[in-house]
Amino acid sequence: MGMxxxxxxxxxxxxxxxxxxxxxxxxxxxxxISAFIQNRTGxxxxxxxxxxxxxxxxxxxxxxxxxxxxxxYKPVHDLAPIISIGAALSxxxxxxxxxxxxLFGTTMKLMIADVNIGILYIxxxxxxxxxxITLAGWSSNNKYSLLGGLRSSAQLISYELSMGLSIxxxxxxxxTLRLDQIVQHQTMYIGGWLPNWNIFLQPVAFITFVVAAxxxxxxxxxxxxxxxxxxxxxxxxxxxxxxFGLFFLAEYANMIxxxxxxxxxFLGGWHLPYAENLGLSAFTLSLLQVLAFxxxxxxxxxxxxxxxxxxxxxxxxxxxxxxxxxxxPLAIANVLVTGLILVL
Amino acid sequence: MTLETILFYALSFVSVGSxxxxxxxxxPVMSALYLILNFFALAGLYLTLHAQFxxxxxxxxxxxxxxxxxxxxxxxxxxxxEKKLSEKMSYKKIIPAGLSFGLLMELLYxxxxxxxxxxxxxxxxxxxxxxxEYVGKALFTDFLFPFEVTSILLLAxxxxxVVLAKKKLD
Numbered sequence: 001m002g003m004x005x006x007x008x009x010x011x012x013x014x015x016x017x018x019x020x021x022x023x024x025x026x027x028x029x030x031x032x033i034s035a036f037i038q039n040r041t042g043x044x045x046x047x048x049x050x051x052x053x054x055x056x057x058x059x060x061x062x063x064x065x066x067x068x069x070x071x072x073y074k075p076v077h078d079l080a081p082i083i084s085i086g087a088a089l090s091x092x093x094x095x096x097x098x099x100x101x102x103l104f105g106t107t108m109k110l111m112i113a114d115v116n117i118g119i120l121y122i123x124x125x126x127x128x129x130x131x132x133i134t135l136a137g138w139s140s141n142n143k144y145s146l147l148g149g150l151r152s153s154a155q156l157i158s159y160e161l162s163m164g165l166s167i168x169x170x171x172x173x174x175x176t177l178r179l180d181q182i183v184q185h186q187t188m189y190i191g192g193w194l195p196n197w198n199i200f201l202q203p204v205a206f207i208t209f210v211v212a213a214x215x216x217x218x219x220x221x222x223x224x225x226x227x228x229x230x231x232x233x234x235x236x237x238x239x240x241x242x243x244f245g246l247f248f249l250a251e252y253a254n255m256i257x258x259x260x261x262x263x264x265x266f267l268g269g270w271h272l273p274y275a276e277n278l279g280l281s282a283f284t285l286s287l288l289q290v291l292a293f294x295x296x297x298x299x300x301x302x303x304x305x306x307x308x309x310x311x312x313x314x315x316x317x318x319x320x321x322x323x324x325x326x327x328x329p330l331a332i333a334n335v336l337v338t339g340l341i342l343v344l
Numbered sequence: 345m346t347l348e349t350i351l352f353y354a355l356s357f358v359s360v361g362s363x364x365x366x367x368x369x370x371x372p373v374m375s376a377l378y379l380i381l382n383f384f385a386l387a388g389l390y391l392t393l394h395a396q397f398x399x400x401x402x403x404x405x406x407x408x409x410x411x412x413x414x415x416x417x418x419x420x421x422x423x424x425x426e427k428k429l430s431e432k433m434s435y436k437k438i439i440p441a442g443l444s445f446g447l448l449m450e451l452l453y454x455x456x457x458x459x460x461x462x463x464x465x466x467x468x469x470x471x472x473x474x475x476x477e478y479v480g481k482a483l484f485t486d487f488l489f490p491f492e493v494t495s496i497l498l499l500a501x502x503x504x505x506v507v508l509a510k511k512k513l514d
Contacts, residue, residue, distance in 0.1 A: 077378070116475055120400045127408025131380070138373060138419050148421065153416045157409065157462070177476055 008033050015092050022182035023252040024054040030305050037309040058091055064241035069140060075313065076139035081239070081246035084132025088253035091125045094118040095260050096180045098270045098290040101283070106262025110270075111180060115193045118179040119171065122261060126216055130156040132250065133218075133235045144202060151316065155215055155222065158323035163212035164329035169205040169338040170265050183269030188275075195267040199255075204334040206266045208327050213258040215323070218251065220308040222319060259300035260293075267296050351392050356428035367474035372418045376411060383407040 028043070028051065035042025043050035068077055098110035115121060130153055137149015172178065174185040188196040199206045215222040236247045263269060272292035275285060314322070359382050366378035386447045390399035484492050 006367070076373075115396065117396050118402050119403060120397075120476075124400050124404035124408050127404060127412070130408075130412055131415075134415055134419070135377075138415075146422075150419055152411050153419075157412055159438065160409070 002018050004030075007108060008112060011110075015097075016089065019089065019092065019253055020249075022256055023249055024058070025342035026252050026255065026301060026305075027057070029052045029302075030086075030308075032300075033249040033305050034282050035307045036166060037306075038194045058151060058245070061245035062242060064205055066243060068242040069142065069238050071141040073139040073141065076135050077238075078243070080136035080139060081243045081250070082132075083135065084129060084250035085253065087125050087132065088250040088257060091122055091257040092260065093123050095257075095264055096269060097260075098181055098286055101286040109180065109285070111171045114178070114180065117177050119167060119177045119182075119265075123160075123167070126163075127156070127160055127248075129216075129254070132247075134207060136239065136247070137235040140235075142238050145235050145237050148237070152218065152235060155218075155319065155323070157321060159212045159215035159222075159327070162208050162323065162327035162331045163216065165328070165335060166205040166212065167265065168331075168335050169202045172335070172338050172342060173198065173201055179269075180265055183264060183271065186268040187271045189273075195268055195271065195273045197266065197271070199266040200267070202334070202343075203336070204330060205338075208331045209259055209266065210335070211322075211327060212264060214304070214307070215319075217258050217304075219255065219304060220310040221314050223313060255304055256297065259304065260299045262295040262300055263293060267300075269293060348392055352389070355388040355392070356386045358382075359389065373415065376415050376418060380407050380411050383411070390474075393474070396475045396502075397474055397479050 031053070032042045032050070037109045043053035046052040046056045068074055080159070093112045094115060096109065096111040100109050137145040137147070137152070140146070169180065174182045176182060176185075182198075186195070186197050190196050190200070194200060214220075234243055239247060269308040270289040270293040272289050273293075274290055360380040362378045362385060366375045366382060369375045369378060383402060387399040387402040390396075476494060486513075
């Protein structure tokens with residue numbers, strides 16, 4: 001019992017540190033890539049190639065005064081960023097970052113919690129995350145913030161449906177809700193050479209899920225809740241200092257989580273194709289698989305960033321149209337077709 | 345006291361407390377927030393009963409979807425705080441209060457003096473009953489008819505909502 005708690009705590013600390021450090025790297029990457037796309041230089045003053053810019057930003061956010069507007073509702077105003085960051089970070093509890101690994105004579109799974117409702121847990125935690133934004137908008141007592149909060153709740157409700165439905169196709173193929181078994185199912189090969197990844201078996205589900213993930217993380221082209229030109233800053237207009245920093249952190253942590261979920265469900269998770277035939281020792285193979293997982297997540301994150309700086313923002317009615325009239329029917333059709341093929 | 349007992353009492357305290365806070369708050373948004381807290385405490389209670397599936401569905405459906413819609417509507421209408429009703433003490437208030445108090449006493453009597461004669465047939469399989477596999481099998485075998493009837497009812501409700509929401513039927 002004591003040993004288990006120790007191991008879980010260690011895993012938890014490692015995962016949290018990795019996520020927080022990756023957020024810093026991600027912010028730096030985003031600024032550099034956006035600068036490259038817009039033919040600017042980007043941050044290049046603090047440290048070599050501006051590498052320490054993100055750290056300078058964090059220090060600035062920590063030292064800034066925390067201002068709460070006079071008419072804001074203080075308890076909820078304080079609670080909102082906590083909900084946001086809590087939901088963003090706790091999704092990672094059920095994501096398998098690698099296969100089993102042998103350390104100090106014991107075999108352990110490389111995930112924090114191995115529960116048999118893994119995927120439902122992810123869906124429910126993401127659906128809780130919307131409260132952070134909605135409540136931030138409401139408690140600021142500011143019309144722009146309120147509009148941002150309202151937009152975000154409408155958007156998340158619309159896209160959660162297609163997200164859930166696109167997962168169903170994957171679940172039907174793997175026949176389990178456990179994320180490690182879903183990954184395990186993808187380690188086979190079709191015809192002896194093509195990895196059995198769900199992206200090849202469920203391309204429609206993959207597309208709908210990725211689009212829904214963009215909407216759920218409030219990234220362009222779906223960043224209507226913060227739309228700077230029309231809403232000033234949206235839900236976080238009235239936030240300063242550390243609390244603003246928490247929202248910022250939550251946005252990037254959400255991106256990392258979404259990328260990790262996409263990798264787990266569609267890109268074979270930690271599976272490194274053909275590596276199991278190389279005759280490596282079990283420990284090296286496990287390490288390579290963790291690296292493969294990180295590499296896949298990084299590719300998706302880069303895709304997120306490049307998309308943000310190449311596409312314009314949707315109009316609000318277009319956003320709703322896509323959600324209800326395109327994504328949802330596509331996801332339902334995908335479930336039907338998958339069911340038919342499985343029966344035949 | 346085992347860990348489960350402590351958890352049970354803590355969660356029960358939170359759920360009853362948040363339910364009380366929910367019905368006594370003036371601001372509709374705060375009421376909604378306490379209701380969400382109540383759902384979380386209930387989900388925790390389900391977990392102590394090994395009903396993982398029900399627990400996660402409680403969060404996913406009630407806290408994650410239905411309450412978001414509630415909050416959305418409350419915020420969209422921008423409802424203000426409820427006015428305090430200054431009613432005089434009347435028989436309309438005293439009689440229900442007396443009846444509720446009587447009911448509470450009866451319930452307390454039953455809970456504290458009754459012997460526990462609950463059937464213990466499923467207790468050895470308690471951990472397995474709460475899983476998704478078990479719930480799914482039960483829904484599609486023993487409870488197929490009620491399940492299908494519920495789905496028809498839901499379909500009728502959806503069609504009804506669409507008809508009501510349409511301004512003109514042409």
